[in-house]
Structures are given as C-alpha cells and as structure tokens.
Amino acid sequence: MSAPVDRGAFEPRVLGLLCTHCAYACADNAGATRASVPAGLRTVRLMCTGRVEPSLVLEAFVAGADGVLIMGCHPGGCHYKEQNYRAVQRQRILLRLLDQCGVEPARCRFDHVSAAESARYLELVDDFVAALRRLGPLRLERRTRAHRPH
Amino acid sequence: MRTAVFYCKCGEMGGGRIDLERVARTIVALPEVASFHALELTCSSAGVKAMRQLLVDERPERVVVAASSPRELEPKLRRVMADAGLNPYLLAMTNVREQVAWVTADREAATDKAIAYVRAAVRRAELQVPLRPLAVETDPRVAVIGSGPAGLSAALALAGAGRDVVLVEQGPVLGGAAVRLDKVHPGMECGSCLMDPLVTGVLDSPRIEVLLLARLAGAKGYLGNFELSIARRPRFVVAETCIGCGDCVPVCPAVAPDPRPGELGTRRAISFAFPGAMPNVPVLDAQACVRSRGESCTLCQAACPVPGTIRYDEAPAVLERKVGAVVLAVGASLYDVGRLPALGWGRLPGVHTSLEVERMLSPDGPTAGQLGGRLAAPPRRIALVHCAGAMQAGHCDYCSVICCGVALKLGLALAERLPEATVTHVHRELCLPGPEDWALHERARAHARVSFRRYERPEALAASARDDGTAELAWGGRATERGAFDLVVLCPPLAPGPGHGELARLLDVGRDRHGFFAPLGPSTGHATSRIRGVMLAGTCQAPMGVATSVTHGAAAAGQALAMAVPGRTIEVDPIVASVDARRCSGCHVCVGVCPYKAIAFDQTTAQASVNPVLCTGCGTCVAACPAAAIEGAHFTHAQLLSEIREVLQ
Ligand SMILES: Cc1cc2nc3c(=O)[nH]c(=O)nc-3n(C[C@H](O)[C@H](O)[C@H](O)COP(=O)(O)OP(=O)(O)OC[C@H]3O[C@@H](n4cnc5c(N)ncnc54)[C@H](O)[C@@H]3O)c2cc1C
Numbered sequence: 112m113s114a115p116v117d118r119g120a121f122e123p124r125v126l127g128l129l130c131t132h133c134a135y136a137c138a139d140n141a142g143a144t145r146a147s148v149p150a151g152l153r154t155v156r157l158m159c160t161g162r163v164e165p166s167l168v169l170e171a172f173v174a175g176a177d178g179v180l181i182m183g184c185h186p187g188g189c190h191y192k193e194q195n196y197r198a199v200q201r202q203r204i205l206l207r208l209l210d211q212c213g214v215e216p217a218r219c220r221f222d223h224v225s226a227a228e229s230a231r232y233l234e235l236v237d238d239f240v241a242a243l244r245r246l247g248p249l250r251l252e253r254r255t256r257a258h259r260p261h
Numbered sequence: 262m263r264t265a266v267f268y269c270k271c272g273e274m275g276g277g278r279i280d281l282e283r284v285a286r287t288i289v290a291l292p293e294v295a296s297f298h299a300l301e302l303t304c305s306s307a308g309v310k311a312m313r314q315l316l317v318d319e320r321p322e323r324v325v326v327a328a329s330s331p332r333e334l335e336p337k338l339r340r341v342m343a344d345a346g347l348n349p350y351l352l353a354m355t356n357v358r359e360q361v362a363w364v365t366a367d368r369e370a371a372t373d374k375a376i377a378y379v380r381a382a383v384r385r386a387e388l389q390v391p392l393r394p395l396a397v398e399t400d401p402r403v404a405v406i407g408s409g410p411a412g413l414s415a416a417l418a419l420a421g422a423g424r425d426v427v428l429v430e431q432g433p434v435l436g437g438a439a440v441r442l443d444k445v446h447p448g449m450e451c452g453s454c455l456m457d458p459l460v461t462g463v464l465d466s467p468r469i470e471v472l473l474l475a476r477l478a479g480a481k482g483y484l485g486n487f488e489l490s491i492a493r494r495p496r497f498v499v500a501e502t503c504i505g506c507g508d509c510v511p512v513c514p515a516v517a518p519d520p521r522p523g524e525l526g527t528r529r530a531i532s533f534a535f536p537g538a539m540p541n542v543p544v545l546d547a548q549a550c551v552r553s554r555g556e557s558c559t560l561c562q563a564a565c566p567v568p569g570t571i572r573y574d575e576a577p578a579v580l581e582r583k584v585g586a587v588v589l590a591v592g593a594s595l596y597d598v599g600r601l602p603a604l605g606w607g608r609l610p611g612v613h614t615s616l617e618v619e620r621m622l623s624p625d626g627p628t629a630g631q632l633g634g635r636l637a638a639p640p641r642r643i644a645l646v647h648c649a650g651a652m653q654a655g656h657c658d659y660c661s662v663i664c665c666g667v668a669l670k671l672g673l674a675l676a677e678r679l680p681e682a683t684v685t686h687v688h689r690e691l692c693l694p695g696p697e698d699w700a701l702h703e704r705a706r707a708h709a710r711v712s713f714r715r716y717e718r719p720e721a722l723a724a725s726a727r728d729d730g731t732a733e734l735a736w737g738g739r740a741t742e743r744g745a746f747d748l749v750v751l752c753p754p755l756a757p758g759p760g761h762g763e764l765a766r767l768l769d770v771g772r773d774r775h776g777f778f779a780p781l782g783p784s785t786g787h788a789t790s791r792i793r794g795v796m797l798a799g800t801c802q803a804p805m806g807v808a809t810s811v812t813h814g815a816a817a818a819g820q821a822l823a824m825a826v827p828g829r830t831i832e833v834d835p836i837v838a839s840v841d842a843r844r845c846s847g848c849h850v851c852v853g854v855c856p857y858k859a860i861a862f863d864q865t866t867a868q869a870s871v872n873p874v875l876c877t878g879c880g881t882c883v884a885a886c887p888a889a890a891i892e893g894a895h896f897t898h899a900q901l902l903s904e905i906r907e908v909l910q
C-alpha cells in the first residue's frame with residue numbers, strides 16, 4: 112500500500128513501455144482496483160513489445176528516465192505470434208549496449224504479465240522502483256531534463 | 262496547430278485526486294492548444310454528443326482526449342471524429358484515470374503526472390497524420406481442404422450461403438475418418454449412414470467443385486486473394502462415365518495387404534476405397550498395379566463394360582484456383598502405437614488398435630463384420646487399454662477427450678457381439694465429458710461381463726506372448742494387475758496428421774506445442790487461425806468428436822462468410838508498417854522477423870515492401886530494420902519519442 116510521500120527522498124522516473132494487449136490492460140486493471148503506483152512511473156502504450164527498438168530506450172534515458180520497464184504478454188501469449196520472444200532476444204543486446212553507454216543494465220527490465228495479473232504488475236513495479244532507489248539517480252553527461260523534441 | 266483538448270472528469274468521480282484547475286491552466290497555456298473542455302462523462306451518449314458538436318463548431322486540426330483507457334474508448338471516439346468530419350487518426354488519447362488519477366495518492370504528484378500525460382498527447386497529436394483505411398477487393402470463393410465431417414459441413418454451409426466452394430480431398434472418397442466407423446457414439450448410427458446426407462449434399466451441389474486425390478501444393482496471397490495450386494493424382498477411372506458396377510475389381514491379379522492404417526485385409530490394385538463410400542468409383546493404385554513393373558495387363562480395362570472409362574494414361578495435374586478464404590479441415594490421425602513397442606502391436610497377433618477393431622466390427626469393413634483380423638478364433642477375453650500414448654511426455658502430452666467414449670463404445674459392442682466374452686477396461690483417468698459419455702459409462706458399468714481396472718503409470722503397461730498364443734497384459738507390478746487376453750485393443754489418442762507440417766508451411770499457419778493447428782485465441786478464436794483468411798475446423802485444430810467437428814465446420818464457414826463478402830471490399834486498418842524505398846538497404850532482416858509474412862522482397866530492385874493487407878501493425882519490423890527504413894503508421898519513431906520525452910518531464 113502507499114507509503115507517505117517523503118518529498119526529500121529520491122523518486123525515480125520510470126518509463127513503462129507496455130504492450131496494449133496484456134501489460135497495458137493489466138495496468139488499467141490495477142488502476143481499477145485503486146492501487147497505489149509510484150508517481151514516477153510514466154506509461155506509454157505500444158501495440159506489442161516487438162516494437163521496442165533499442166534507440167527508444169536509449170532516448171528515454173537521455174530524456175530523464177532513471178529506469179525503463181518493458182512489459183508484454185507471457186511467452187506464447189503475444190498477440191502477434193512470437194514477437195515477445197524477439198523482444199526478449201533484443202533485450203539481451205540492449206542490456207549490453209546500455210552497459211557500453213554507461214547505464215547500469217539493472218536500469219532496464221523486461222517482464223511478462225497477463226491482463227489478469229494486476230497484483231503481480233504492482234509488485235514488479237514496486238520492486239523495480241525499489242531497485243532504482245538503491246541505484247540512485249542516473250547521471251548521464253549528455254542528458255538534460257529540459258530536453259525538447261523540437 | 263489548433264488542438265482541442267477534452268478532459269473527462271470520470272477520474273475525479275471515481276475518487277481520483279487531480280487539481281483540474283491547474284491542469285486546465287497549464288494545458289491552455291501550451292501554444293498549440295486552442296481550446297480546453299472539461300466534460301462530465303465523455304463516454305456517455307451526452308458526452309459524445311457534446312464532443313461531436315464542439316468538434317463541428319471548432320473544426321480543430323488535432324484532438325486530444327484525456328479520459329479513461331484508450332483500449333475501450335479510442336474506437337468509439339474515432340467514430341465520433343469521423344462523424345464530425347475529422348480524420349479519426351488525428352485523435353490522440355491519454356489515460357489519466359486508470360494510469361494516473363486512480364493510482365496516485367498525492368494530489369500534487371497526480372496533477373503533475375496528469376499534465377505530463379496530456380502534454381505528451383498534445384505533442385504526439387501534432388505529429389500524427391490523417392490515415393485512411395485501405396479497401397481491398399475480395400474473391401468470394403472459398404477453398405475447403407479435407408472432406409471429413411468438419412470439411413463437409415463447412416462446404417455445405419458456404420454453398421448454402423451462395424458461395425462457390427472448391428473442396429480438396431487427398432483421398433479417393435468423401436467423408437473422412439467418420440465414414441469408416443462402425444457405430445458413431447452417441448447416436449450409434451453407422452458411420453457412412455451418418456455421413457450420407459453430408460456427402461450426397463456436397464456431391465449434388467452445383468456450387469461445390471470436388472477435387473479428389475488432391476493436395477495443396479502451393480499457396481500465395483492473403484485474405485480475399487489467395488492463389489492456390491492443387492496437385493491431383495490420377496484415378497485412372499473416369500468418374501463421369503463409371504457406373505460403379507465393380508466388374509474391374511475381381512479380375513485384377515495384383516492382390517496385396519492393404520497398406521492403409523486400420524484396414525486389415527488385402528486389396529487389389531484397382532478397388533473401391535470402402536464399400537459404400539462415395540463417390541462409388543474405384544481407384545487404381547498405380548504402384549500396386551502390375552503395369553508399374555512393365556507388365557502389359559489390361560484385364561480391368563477389358564472387364565469394364567463402359568469403353569474409355571479405365572484410362573491407364575491419365576496424368577497427374579496441377580490445378581490453379583483463386584479464392585478469398587481457406588478452411589483447413591484436414592483432420593487428425595490416431596497416434597502411432599508402433600511407437601509404444603512395450604504394448605506389443607505388430608509383435609503379438611492379439612494386439613489391435615481401436616481403429617482396426619472399429620473396422621472389423623463394421624459390416625462394410627475388411628472382414629465384413631467378423632472379428633477376424635490377426636485373430637485365430639473369436640476372442641473370449643478382451644482388454645481395452647485406454648490412453649495408449651496419451652497424457653505421456655514423449656508421446657501425446659494431452660488428453661484427447663474422445664477416446665474413453667470410443668473405448669466404452671467398442672467394449673459394449675464387443676460384449677454384445679460375443680456372448681461368451683469378458684471385457685476389461687484397463688484405464689487411467691476416465692474422461693466422460695457431457696451427459697452421453699456418462700450414460701455410456703453407466704451402461705458399461707452395469708454390464709455383467711464388463712469390468713474396469715485402473716492403472717496409474719503408463720510406463721507399467723506391457724504386453725508379452727504366452728505359450729498358448731494369447732497376450733499377457735500387465736498394467737502394474739502386482740499379480741492382480743495382469744491377465745491373459747485373446748484380444749488387446751489399444752485406444753490411442755488423436756494426434757496431428759502426417760501432412761500437417763507441410764500445410765502449416767504452405768499457408769504459414771502456426772501449430773500448437775502438440776502439432777495441432779493453433780487457433781487465433783484459445784477460447785474466443787477457435788475456428789480461425791492466426792493468418793487472416795485461413796479458418797480451422799475439426800480435429801486438425803484439437804481432438805473432438807463428429808458432432809463438434811460438424812459444428813466447428815459451420816463456425817469456420819461463418820467466419821469465412823464474414824471475412825470475404827461478395828461485392829464488399831475489406832477495410833484494412835491503416836495502422837500498418839511501410840518501407841521507405843530510399844532507405845532500404847536490401848538486408849532482408851525484416852522479411853525474416855515478420856510473423857505474418859507480410860513483407861515481400863523484390864529481387865530485381867533488392868528492396869522490401871510491406872503488404873498492408875497482411876500487416877497487423879505489430880511493429881516488429883520497424884524495430885528490427887537496421888537502416889531505420891520502416892515506419893509504423895500511428896506509432897512512428899517520432900511520435901513515440903515525443904510521447905516518451907513528454908511523459909518523462
Ligand atoms: C477409432 C475411432 C473411433 C471413433 N469413434 C467416434 C465416435 O464414436 N463418435 C464420435 O463422435 N467420434 C468418433 N471418432 C472421431 C471422429 O472420427 C472425428 O471426430 C471426425 O472424423 C473428425 O472430423 P474431421 O472432419 O475433423 O476430420 P477427419 O474425419 O479426419 O477428415 C479429414 C479429411 O481430410 C483429409 N486430408 C488430410 N490431410 C489432407 C491434405 N493435406 N489435403 C487434402 N485432404 C486432406 C483426410 O483424407 C480426411 O478425409 C472416432 C475416431 C476414431 C479414430
């Protein structure tokens with residue numbers, strides 16, 4: 112349940128890249144239970160985790176994310192056949208890439224939830240946010256919080 | 262950019278904590294925002310009406326709606342956009358209810374987050390472009406592959422709806438596995454009698470072109486526009502002139518054991534598939550015919566009263582057919598008990614399969630209803646082994662639902678046919694779905710000469726030869742868990758047929774972990790495959806009985822009717838990928854990753870292109886293209902990037 116907000120504490124900024132069919136639906140269901148989600152989690156809806164290209168994740172870190180959480184359907188449950196397997200493969204490469212760019216690989220996680228697993232979704236988010244708190248804010252030289260696309 | 266923002270108060274009503282004043286103030290101050298409307302309930306009919314009116318009055322260039330989940334609301338709001346004369350894809354939605362208001366305890370933090378989400382939608386909307394659904398012509402004809410209960414039922418339903426159907430069957434007759442059954446549970450009609458209305462209905466229909474001895478050899482295209490090549494083997498007997506007298510059969514000198522599973526007798530090179538099966542025209546097996554060994558026999562031709570009917574020079578043919586949809590109804594096979602050597606099939610004369618016994622019991626079968634086969638005398642002690650190869654890792658790791666019913670049916674038939682015999686069901690779990698299976702089981706339990714013995718471990722099953730020629734069957738380690746039997750009937754599960762892999766490859770339909778064709782969804786998409794335009798029916802999709810197969814066939818026909826409607830074009834969702842030819846380096850990566858084979862590669866220009874009809878917009882190729890040459894409409898790199906940057910502020 113929600114802890115009292117300590118304004119002084121580090122609140123990680125987390126980008127959630129969620130596939131619409133399972134993970135985003137799961138987040139919606141979690142919302143319907145009025146559960147508490149860290150305010151720093153910011154979700155973006157995709158059709159499928161197969162759409163996540165490494166550059167989107169890198170850009171997210173540049174734009175201010177302390178962590179990126181990619182969530183899709185369970186293995187075998189992807190709505191476009193086996194795209195989430197591809198996404199998992201790509202994740203391995205991505206983690207290596209992050210390492211080379213000076214971002215701890217632990218700042219990017221990939222997980223699977225079904226639409227019905229809102230309790231698990233909340234746990235995964237809380238667990239990730241706790242891990243990011245321990246890691247502290249991401250410091251990238253190139254990064255500016257005021258980064259504007261135009 | 263003139264953007265109209267609609268903000269729904271439903272989040273507040275559900276107990277959310279957002280400072281609407283502050284959201285409104287911040288959003289209105291954005292340069293691209295022309296108006297901000299807080300609506301009571303956007304999704305209500307009043308809300309929709311109000312929004313539509315405002316859109317008509319203001320004619321904004323972009324529209325943002327901050328409300329509940331787009332998963333439910335977006336399709337509806339897209340229609341409102343279209344109604345108001347705006348392109349539906351100029352709408353950007355953001356969910357400030359489930360993703361913000363209802364999950365954020367702190368009012369300040371919730372308000373900040375809501376502002377970030379709405380601003381992200383405003384910036385995203387700016388990058389969105391009008392999209393139009395693509396209209397594709399469809400061919401109303403349908404191909405049905407396989408002519409068992411499922412395929413026949415599908416073909417009849419389609420023809421009944423006025424569609425032209427091409428029915429492709431690899432065998433020489435119609436009816437599938439069902440026409441070979443002695444009695445079909447639960448109605449206990451004879452198999453060929455049961456199938457007769459379906460078979461004659463198909464043969465009589467002017468709308469159904471029946472291609473026998475035919476298999477799919479190639480497939481191109483997509484929903485509405487399939488081009489099929491069908492390879493047809495010669496029958497060597499002209500069906501149109503054959504009168505079905507059978508005079509050709511007894512004169513044929515080439516007699517050999519019948520190679521077909523379940524058939525225990527011998528067969529001549531020219532013969533009827535099964536007595537009574539339709540069409541009632543013999544077929545000449547070129548390999549078995551002595552002419553294949555260079556001999557110049559023409560005995561059957563000489564015996565035939567209709568000159569020109571038997572033609573030794575008929576050649577194989579490849580036929581091309583264009584259809585809008587394909588129904589796969591290729592059935593299943595019984596699991597090969599040869600892969601369970603401990604059970605003695607092929608080694609011990611008393612061990613038979615359920616299908617062999619089914620055929621022996623059939624008056625039309627190879628033994629004319631006599632319990633002959635490999636048996637020396639009518640059996641007195643009979644064991645039926647349930648689940649032979651079922652629910653067993655390494656064999657069939659599933660329950661095939663119908664086989665306990667089949668075993669009970671055969672057990673009762675044998676007990677009734679042989680008044681001296683005892684019948685022992687050696688079973689594991691008993692699967693008795695539905696009232697009729699239970700009733701059958703109750704009848705077997707009540708029968709004085711039928712008994713039940715349970716085994717726990719399939720590994721314990723073993724059959725060995727006794728000196729008196731009978732089989733010793735053991736189903737456990739104890740002395741009470743074995744017995745001597747004259748006839749052991751192995752009841753294996755239904756398993757994917759040998760040709761399924763080839764069909765899966767040709768049509769690119771997926772298969773489940775057992776090898777059955779995978780449906781679109783396990784519960785709601787049973788009669789459709791994951792390839793648009795390819796429907797699934799009957800036991801090729803999962804084990805089931807005749808009744809369910811017939812229903813499944815009708816369901817698949819219904820799906821095909823709904824997908825390819827004559828005179829109507831298919832509207833294809835414009836959220837698809839496209840290749841920028843100037844950037845494509847011809848690396849081929851995308852072709853391999855697309856799960857729907859939607860990407861074609863032109864060898865001459867060395868460039869990839871996406872077929873928007875096949876593309877489902879999953880975006881995998883977009884992420885995979887090393888040259889960033891592929892863009893996913895409505896989820897472009899720029900749109901996602903701007904959304905990501907803004908939500909993170
Ligand atoms: C021993 C036994 C007893 C049974 N008893 C009962 C019973 O009592 N009650 C009951 O309800 N059910 C029973 N069944 C099950 C019943 O046979 C099936 O439910 C039913 O036949 C399935 O219908 P189908 O159309 O899906 O497939 P099938 O009947 O198997 O027909 C498939 C057809 O497709 C053809 N085909 C296959 N591959 C290709 C290809 N590549 N190209 C073209 N054609 C192809 C086949 O030749 C066949 O004609 C029994 C089955 C067996 C084996």
Ligand code: SF4
Pocket residue numbers: 498502503504505506507508509510542543564565566567570571
């Ligand atoms: S003899 Fe000729 S007409 Fe008679 S069944 Fe054979 S092929 Fe047909």
Ligand code: SF4
Pocket residue numbers: 837838854855856857858859860871875876877878879880881882883893
């Ligand atoms: S978006 Fe998905 S379905 Fe469409 S072409 Fe790319 S990989 Fe294939």
Ligand code: FES
Pocket residue numbers: 130131132133134158159160161182183184188189190191194195
């Ligand atoms: S649709 Fe959810 S991961 Fe592919």
